Amino acid sequence: ERLIKTFELRADAAVHPLVRSLLGIVTSKRSNLCVSADVSSCTELLTLAQQVGPHICLLKTHVDTLPDFSDSVAQQLRSVAQQHNFLLFEDSKFVDIGATVARQWERRGAWADIVTVVPIAGDGLLTAIAQAALDNSKKGVILVAEMSSDGALRSAEYQEMCRAAAKRFPHLVMGFVSQSSISQSPWLLQLSPGVSVSASGDALGQRYVSPECSVGERGADVIIVGRGVTTSSDPAAAAANYQQLAYSAYLERVKR
Numbered sequence: 001e002r003l004i005k006t007f008e009l010r011a012d013a014a015v016h017p018l019v020r021s022l023l024g025i026v027t028s029k030r031s032n033l034c035v036s037a038d039v040s041s042c043t044e045l046l047t048l049a050q051q052v053g054p055h056i057c058l059l060k061t062h063v064d065t066l067p068d069f070s071d072s073v074a075q076q077l078r079s080v081a082q083q084h085n086f087l088l089f090e091d092s093k094f095v096d097i098g099a100t101v102a103r104q105w106e107r108r109g110a111w112a113d114i115v116t117v118v119p120i121a122g123d124g125l126l127t128a129i130a131q132a133a134l135d136n137s138k139k140g141v142i143l144v145a146e147m148s149s150d151g152a153l154r155s156a157e158y159q160e161m162c163r164a165a166a167k168r169f170p171h172l173v174m175g176f177v178s179q180s181s182i183s184q185s186p187w188l189l190q191l192s193p194g195v196s197v198s199a200s201g202d203a204l205g206q207r208y209v210s211p212e213c214s215v216g217e218r219g220a221d222v223i224i225v226g227r228g229v230t231t232s233s234d235p236a237a238a239a240a241n242y243q244q245l246a247y248s249a250y251l252e253r254v255k256r
């Protein structure tokens with residue numbers, strides 16, 4: 001059901017206001033592309049955000065890899081996001097007891113719109129984020145359900161845990177990072193990394209499929225692309241290309 005519904009219809013069915021906002025951005029910009037800004041400094045991060053801004057619905061970061069990340073950088077990034085109308089997605093992969101995640105969230109989650117969580121620790125960490133976020137309508141969580149890399153855990157029991165957590169926290173959880181369809185619920189999103197138009201993997205176990213395969217066959221709503229864009233000599237053009245391929249694949253998917 002999720003796969004054949006248009007983003008417009010799914011936005012209407014959305015439980016989380018941020019799913020509605022994100023799908024609004026996706027349809028108005030005709031972009032279901034998330035660029036993963038895996039760069040080495042905040043200057044590079046801000047430059048990349050400006051370059052790819054017009055072509056993305058989400059910018060994904062790992063602020064713990066940026067030695068110079070600060071509140072001021074977060075503020076500048078926020079203004080670029082406002083200017084180009086995209087959301088900020090910190091790939092925090094929180095996994096700990098609630099009390100610890102509450103501290104981690106303050107330090108490297110609170111600045112972003114959306115964070116990732118690995119829900120193997122029970123409900124404590126989701127409760128902690130829901131409490132810390134204060135206004136839950138403005139903060140979202142994406143559950144890491146299935147990874148793109150070689151040898152990643154693919155357990156039915158774990159995927160069921162992810163679905164159940166999404167059900168218990170409908171006002172916090174926006175969807176999943178996965179390589180296949182975890183849920184048929186139209187109000188939950190599937191974000192999929194491991195996408196490249198040219199490479200099939202890297203030397204450290206990453207595995208890639210094409211945008212067409214990710215969206216058309218594996219059920220991604222939003223594709224996440226890192227090096228396919230960041231290592232290009234023209235990141236804006238590379239992002240425009242992924243944007244076009246992923247959005248066409250979505251249009252094809254809802255047509256059939």
Ligand code: 5IU
Nearest residue numbers: 036144146147148177193194225226227
């Ligand atoms: N990422 C994955 N696979 C996953 C998850 C996250 O690649 O299953 I969860 C992250 C890692 C990196 C980005 O930040 O997505 C992909 O970058 P490349 O397109 O450069 O491989």
